[in-house]
Amino acid sequence: MWTVDEVRVAIDEGDTFHTISRSRGGRAEVYRDDCKIGGCTVKTIRSAPDDTGDNNLDNLWQCDR
Secondary structure, three states: OOOHHHHHHHHHOOOOEEEEOOOOOOEEEEEEEEEEEOOEEEEEEEEOOOOOHHHOHHHOOOOOO
16 A cells, blocks of 8 residues: 555656546546645645546545555
8 A cells, every 4th residue: 555645756756546447447547636725735646537436536445455
């Protein structure tokens, strides 16, 4: 399992990440995001929005491998 910081560094170094929908096999790219809320900046990652919700990072099951 990768941390958010590890994924952000890997993206900076040219790696790419994506999620796959279990229902349709659709792919959503993962990208860096600096979320600004209430004067704070949270350095995070997001998945690209699409019409399949089950491949969005917020909806994925956590894997304990």
